Amino acid sequence: MTSTGIGRRAASGTTGFLKRSQPRYVEKAVRVLLIAASLVSVLTTVGIVIALIPPAAEFFGKVSFGDFITGTDWSPLFKPPHFGVLPLVTGTLMVTLIALLVAVPLGLGAAVYLSEYARPGVRTFFKPILEVLAGIPTVVYGFFALQAITPLLQDIWPGGEGPQVFNALSAGFVMGIMIIPTIASLSEDAMNAVPNDLRDGGFALGSSRMQVATRVVFPAALSGIAAAIMLGVSRAIGETMIVAVAAGGRPNLSFNPLEGMQTMTAFIAAAGIGDLPTGSIGYQTIFAVGALLFVMTLVMNLVSIRLVRKYRQVYE
């Protein structure tokens, strides 16, 4: 390399026009603030897990884990107490399943319509409205289930015994309505992000709009759609108010959606607002159920990430 005139001048002394105009610590401070912001959620999660462990551990010192997980009678506050958590688990799963049966088809249908069929104007009009549904307080949904859906179901029930006043069916149904916007909106984002090149390729091979949506766009957007459904499932499992209001407060090991049943979250809420003395076994059950709930959602998330990795189609 030959040395240039510029190089020589820079070596001999500077004219100052390359000087930093902003002091370096501003950039550093911004960086620290942003890291702090992103750490808040991580630390909160860690904190919750840490807070769950000691009372849950104490609980399992008194009640064997096997009895807890396989027991079919849940009456921790009665005498003699029983700590079989299965009725709460089946209640939770039952309501969540009903919610998904409602929300997945309707949510994905709405997403496919908005992303693949609707004209741009319709989309910009409908999407915010859909998202308003997500802003309704869940206690309102709960009373809607109890006061509107349950009586309606009882009226139109064809023969036999209809739903009880508190039942899993209307709670699950309304919970499904509640998570439609989550599934629809996030799935729509995922489908909308699929490049138009791929759609053109599908159309040019003689596909109908439906075929492009289901065979080209849907598989390409699968990981986003699965994430949307998982978020919906998590909201359903964690939802408390709707089930507390509309599904009743009686632990009930049953697979009949017309009966009332208590979910894990509803138990935690009910026991939590009671006057259980800190350190008592009743108090510790709250944490044991909470820990189980946490593990269930965690496992579900891990499994779904696995599945998505296996089946997703990555586009560039």
Add this chain to the structure above:
Amino acid sequence: MASPSEAPVSASGTSVPQVSYRDAPPLITPVFEVGGLSVFYGDHEAVRDVNMTIGGRQITAMIGPSGCGKSTVIRCFNRMNDLIPTARVAGKIRYHDEDLYGRDVDPIEVRRRIGMVFQKPNPFPKSIYDNIAYGPRVGGFKGDLDDLVEETLTHAALWDEVKDKLKTSALALSGGQQQRLCIARTIAVKPEVILMDEPCSALDPIATAKIEDLMEHLAQEFTIVVVTHNMQQAARVSHRTAFFTTDVGAEGERHGRLIEYDETARIFSNPSDQRTEDYITGRVG
């Protein structure tokens, strides 16, 4: 203007100083007859009054500067413009004896007969096999898919390169292979016509030469219409060439116009319009 790296490479990959033009077969069996075709995007008339006849089993090239409407016109031939909400087509395109824009015409049926390859290779994020099988599957193909995939890939001169990795993602292929896969995917549907909208613009000269070889080979069986920015490519592969350019109207509005359409040898050696000559010789565009 073509870059120097493209100029000396012929379809066979050897260096040729002079282009030899291909004899144009006569237009006895017209596939498309275009009459008074105008295309609007909203109120804007992007292409005005195109008239041309495209013959079967030959390669027709469309050349011209950017914005001259050649891509817009080629997208009329398989009704891809239908997918743009603001686009409107006026005038007539006859495909054999059918009005392509007739009231009862199903665009899906049109696109099964008139396939299209795009500027940027756009294989589906699926396996190589599933890319080829896509068209036949959506078309309700009943025969043996394995056979069809092998036959199609062989036809597209891609079989030897991919036969051991049919189940791997098409996105693992090189750009040139992806584009040849897209051509193969198109012929798997057994169309009559293949439209190619600047099929080599994202490829290097060697991959381009392979596509050009493939086009020549396929022209024995298919009718090919190709839009290209590369004049050498048009000169090398096509039998007939249409030159488009942009007209600027009195109020500054711009319309794409077809200026001259003739046998390729004539367009490149003895064009009858001054604007064609200026473009061919590199004076404009």
